[in-house]
Amino acid sequence: MYLYDELDRTLVGERVAEFRGQVARRLSGELNEDEFRPLRLMNGVYLQLHAYMLRISIPYGTLSSAQLRMLAHVARRYDRGYGHFTTRQNIQYHWIKLEELPDAMADLASVGMHGMQTSGNVVRNITTDQWAGVAPDEIEDPRIWAEVIRQHVTLHPEFSFMPRKFKIAVGTSRHDRAALRIHDMALQMHRNGAGETGFEVMVGGGLGRTAFIAKTIKPFLHKRDVLSYVEAVLRTYNQFGRRDNIYKARIKILVHELGAEAFAKEVEAEWQSIKDGPLALDEEVVADIASRFRYPAYARLQNSPAELAEAPGGDRRFEAWIGNSVAKHKVPGYAIVTLSLKPEGGTPGDVTAGQMDAIADVADRYSFGEIRVGHEQNLALPHVAQRDLPAVWRALNAIGVAIPNVNLITDIIACPGLDYCSLANARSIPIAQEITRRFRNLDLARDLGRLHVNISGCINACGHHHVGHIGILGVEKNGEEFYQITLGGKADENATLGTLIGPAVPYAQVADLVEDIAAAYIELRERPDELFIDTVKRTGVEPFRERVYAAR
Amino acid sequence: MTSPLQQKLKINGPVVVTANRLADGAVVYRGEGGWTTKLDSAAVTASAAVVQDLLAAARADGLHAVDAYVAPVQVTEDGGVRPGNLRERIRSSGPTIDLPLQALRAKVDHVPVR
Amino acid sequence: MPLVKQGHIVEDRYIRVLDDAPIPDGVPVIVTAERFLADTAELAAREGPVGVLWPNNRKVAELEPWLGRVALVALTFPKFRDGRAYSQARLLRERYGFRGELRATGEVLRDQFLFLLRAGFDSLEVTKAADAEAFAAAVSTYSVFYQPSTDGRLAVRRRRLPPQAQATGREGEEAGQRHFEPR
Numbered sequence: 018m019y020l021y022d023e024l025d026r027t028l029v030g031e032r033v034a035e036f037r038g039q040v041a042r043r044l045s046g047e048l049n050e051d052e053f054r055p056l057r058l059m060n061g062v063y064l065q066l067h068a069y070m071l072r073i074s075i076p077y078g079t080l081s082s083a084q085l086r087m088l089a090h091v092a093r094r095y096d097r098g099y100g101h102f103t104t105r106q107n108i109q110y111h112w113i114k115l116e117e118l119p120d121a122m123a124d125l126a127s128v129g130m131h132g133m134q135t136s137g138n139v140v141r142n143i144t145t146d147q148w149a150g151v152a153p154d155e156i157e158d159p160r161i162w163a164e165v166i167r168q169h170v171t172l173h174p175e176f177s178f179m180p181r182k183f184k185i186a187v188g189t190s191r192h193d194r195a196a197l198r199i200h201d202m203a204l205q206m207h208r209n210g211a212g213e214t215g216f217e218v219m220v221g222g223g224l225g226r227t228a229f230i231a232k233t234i235k236p237f238l239h240k241r242d243v244l245s246y247v248e249a250v251l252r253t254y255n256q257f258g259r260r261d262n263i264y265k266a267r268i269k270i271l272v273h274e275l276g277a278e279a280f281a282k283e284v285e286a287e288w289q290s291i292k293d294g295p296l297a298l299d300e301e302v303v304a305d306i307a308s309r310f311r312y313p314a315y316a317r318l319q320n321s322p323a324e325l326a327e328a329p330g331g332d333r334r335f336e337a338w339i340g341n342s343v344a345k346h347k348v349p350g351y352a353i354v355t356l357s358l359k360p361e362g363g364t365p366g367d368v369t370a371g372q373m374d375a376i377a378d379v380a381d382r383y384s385f386g387e388i389r390v391g392h393e394q395n396l397a398l399p400h401v402a403q404r405d406l407p408a409v410w411r412a413l414n415a416i417g418v419a420i421p422n423v424n425l426i427t428d429i430i431a432c433p434g435l436d437y438c439s440l441a442n443a444r445s446i447p448i449a450q451e452i453t454r455r456f457r458n459l460d461l462a463r464d465l466g467r468l469h470v471n472i473s474g475c476i477n478a479c480g481h482h483h484v485g486h487i488g489i490l491g492v493e494k495n496g497e498e499f500y501q502i503t504l505g506g507k508a509d510e511n512a513t514l515g516t517l518i519g520p521a522v523p524y525a526q527v528a529d530l531v532e533d534i535a536a537a538y539i540e541l542r543e544r545p546d547e548l549f550i551d552t553v554k555r556t557g558v559e560p561f562r563e564r565v566y567a568a569r
Numbered sequence: 570m571t572s573p574l575q576q577k578l579k580i581n582g583p584v585v586v587t588a589n590r591l592a593d594g595a596v597v598y599r600g601e602g603g604w605t606t607k608l609d610s611a612a613v614t615a616s617a618a619v620v621q622d623l624l625a626a627a628r629a630d631g632l633h634a635v636d637a638y639v640a641p642v643q644v645t646e647d648g649g650v651r652p653g654n655l656r657e658r659i660r661s662s663g664p665t666i667d668l669p670l671q672a673l674r675a676k677v678d679h680v681p682v683r
Numbered sequence: 684m685p686l687v688k689q690g691h692i693v694e695d696r697y698i699r700v701l702d703d704a705p706i707p708d709g710v711p712v713i714v715t716a717e718r719f720l721a722d723t724a725e726l727a728a729r730e731g732p733v734g735v736l737w738p739n740n741r742k743v744a745e746l747e748p749w750l751g752r753v754a755l756v757a758l759t760f761p762k763f764r765d766g767r768a769y770s771q772a773r774l775l776r777e778r779y780g781f782r783g784e785l786r787a788t789g790e791v792l793r794d795q796f797l798f799l800l801r802a803g804f805d806s807l808e809v810t811k812a813a814d815a816e817a818f819a820a821a822v823s824t825y826s827v828f829y830q831p832s833t834d835g836r837l838a839v840r841r842r843r844l845p846p847q848a849q850a851t852g853r854e855g856e857e858a859g860q861r862h863f864e865p866r
Contacts, residue, residue, distance in 0.1 A: 022843070024827050024843065027826060028825065028829075031826065031827065032825075034824070035824045039794065043591070044591070044592065046632045050631050050636070055763075055764055064636060066596070066656075066659060066660050067594065067596060067660065067664075068593065068595065069594040097668060098668075098669070099669040099670060114592060115591065115592055115593060116592045116593065138764065168829040169829055172798075173830055174769060174800075174801035174802045174830070175766075175769040175772075175798075175802055176766070176769075177766060177769075178763070178765065178766025178769065178798075252770050252773075255766060255769070255770050256742075256770050260765055260767075290778060294777075295831040296831070305843055363669070364666060367669045368669070369669045435655070435656065435659060436665055436666055437664060444665065446666050447665060447666055450666065496654055496655070498655070
């Protein structure tokens with residue numbers, strides 16, 4: 018849990034005051050919309066179909082219970098009683114009024130939260146995986162480095178008007194749970210031959226109209242050099258990224274057009290000039306930031322405590338939840354609990370104010386007051402004692418966030434789509450809802466196993482459909498909603514873009530088609546425990562295409 | 570459903586000019602010299618010249634509404650005005666899904682919502 | 684288009700000279716990059732300060748050999764959203780040590796003032812008169828900055844350390860420090 022100090026709080030407070038002034042100047046007409054738009058975007062304020070949308074930054078997906086309660090308050094007081102967790106570990110509100118925004122932001126600032134740089138052509142929320150700091154397989158807590166970079170790029174005078182947005186992710190486990198390779202820039206921690214830890218730097222990943230997997234431009238960067246190297250990449254991008262065409266302005270296009278090697282050389286040349294300057298990180302500065310991450314005073318506990326063995330007397334639902342939603346923790350006797358925000362018929366990632374408050378209470382009682390947000394649009398409680406799992410399950414079950422469908426076919430990632438978003442071509446939420454109904458049977462969902470479905474309502478790919486095991490992309494044909502289906506995408510350390518399996522199908526057929534894909538998998542798999550994604554890899558998409566499109 | 574702000578102006582039937590209210594983002598339609606939230610009260614036209622005027626007036630009124638554009642409508646037999654495509658239907662009557670609070674209430678009351 | 688320098692609206696002493704016009708003697712002039720690079724000898728020989736208007740899509744490294752002879756560099760923001768000149772400004776100040784007047788031209792609005800100062804600009808051709816008049820208010824919006832920069836203010840991470848540690852190290856806030864203090 019990063020503790021803001023007085024300096025951090027002052028900055029956020031000054032930002033609120035500045036925005037209040039900017040809103041006043043807009044409402045009075047002193048600023049027109051063209052002048053105001055980039056300013057409101059820099060605070061995460063979009064204009065959508067029905068209302069303004071406010072996106073609040075949740076740095077590396079970490080929330081205190083006090084912060085979660087404030088998010089509930091904002092939902093109640095300024096919105097329609099709920100919020101939406103996004104694929105970048107942020108939260109969005111869809112019914113905000115411009116004239117009330119400064120007050121909402123002042124309330125959020127009181128707990129150190131803000132919408133700074135959640136939109137606009139700046140560096141956006143720096144993401145990690147939601148198990149940061151507690152995952153057994155991480156080298157060190159990636160959030161420390163995310164915070165080091167976050168501070169540096171916040172209101173950075175040189176990089177506030179870049180060609181386009183810039184998304185950074187940091188990982189320190191071999192297994193990539195943060196989708197590093199679809200980011201503009203990613204830092205992956207490694208140990209080198211001398212036992213030192215440093216970062217592999219990858220750039221140029223991204224989805225959207227032209228999807229790319231990031232390329233490695235620096236195999237090993239010493240920690241001391243992180244900020245100067247990030248600066249060199251941003252400066253190269255700021256100067257040479259395309260400004261003539263909004264669809265070709267991301268760094269992935271620059272890297273593609275120059276070639277990764279040539280791009281790496283440009284960055285290296287710039288970096289050599291600045292690496293020993295003020296941005297060189299001395300250990301004192303990093304230690305200072307690291308010291309502001311507070312870790313719980315864990316009790317000395319054993320794994321598999323008696324309380325777990327005696328759990329809610331053979332309650333199958335509890336057992337299913339333990340097997341599905343509870344993961345190993347680096348500290349003995351503890352566990353990481355995932356809260357599924359994917360109920361049958363629900364909107365993926367939506368949480369009501371009442372649920373937020375209730376989850377905050379559970380976090381206070383059983384997770385040292387801390388909650389995490391994952392890019393899969395689920396939450397997590399990162400510090401649960403195993404002996405408390407029965408009580409936690411009962412509490413979460415009552416809130417409706419203990420459905421044991423994590424990583425299963427009904428654990429869908431979906432963007433808001435045409436129901437909310439002015440960029441969309443088609444709806445995504447009703448598609449997700451129908452799929453959750455078709456696969457409501459948990460035995461069936463468990464039999465299908467790990468199966469990531471990603472739905473995007475337009476080519477901007479906020480639902481990350483390119484890297485879904487099953488990817489669904491909404492398009493428009495003659496005023497009707499149609500959907501293209503891809504198979505075989507992956508977002509992890511073996512990141513791959515999915516393959517189209519056939520012509521787009523109309524809205525009413527999508528859920529049928531997904532059922533046919535599931536049936537095809539069951540037929541084609543070598544063994545029941547061959548994962549869907551591995552079957553697709555083994556067979557290719559052709560056998561799926563044949564079966565699914567046979568009758569269409 | 571491509572963002573209408575990017576579309577060229579082509580009038581193939583009755584249209585209205587629509588935008589979002591500055592203060593709260595609500596959907597509004599250009600009517601007689603001002604804005605209305607009711608589609609039935611909007612100025613409907615199939616004339617490109619009239620639309621240009623409406624659009625110009627709308628854009629000149631940036632203090633009250635923003636991102637004005639031309640949207641298709643259908644005029645019913647009794648003179649009512651309906652949205653002309655799915656996007657405009659959603660803008661006019663809201664998301665096609667239950668909002669979470671409604672869904673929760675529905676579970677509690679066992680009363681179907683919408 | 685008011686010119687703001689050292690926090691005040693001032694008269695612009697510089698004359699912009701078109702590419703095909705004769706360069707007047709004895710007065711400060713601003714010429715385009717093309718003119719400057721074509722006529723360096725002539726410009727060096729004349730009386731009066733020389734300024735060059737440098738486009739934002741051309742590397743300032745090209746200008747570096749001549750910086751000693753240039754009193755002013757004007758950089759360009761064709762739209763305020765086009766932020767290439769921020770990088771150019773920092774390179775001029777911090778890489779090439781330019782100490783002359785660094786002017787922001789083009790679309791220069793109030794909400795960019797602080798970024799511009801911190802990037803190294805010390806004079807701004809402000810697009811709106813009202814913005815120029817609000818300059819003092821605009822630049823006192825923030826007192827906390829995370830990054831080291833050329834305006835001499837201490838970055839947050841140094842401010843957090845005990846006083847003696849603040850002053851040491853390669854922090855280099857002194858590098859590129861200019862006389863202008865916005866407060």
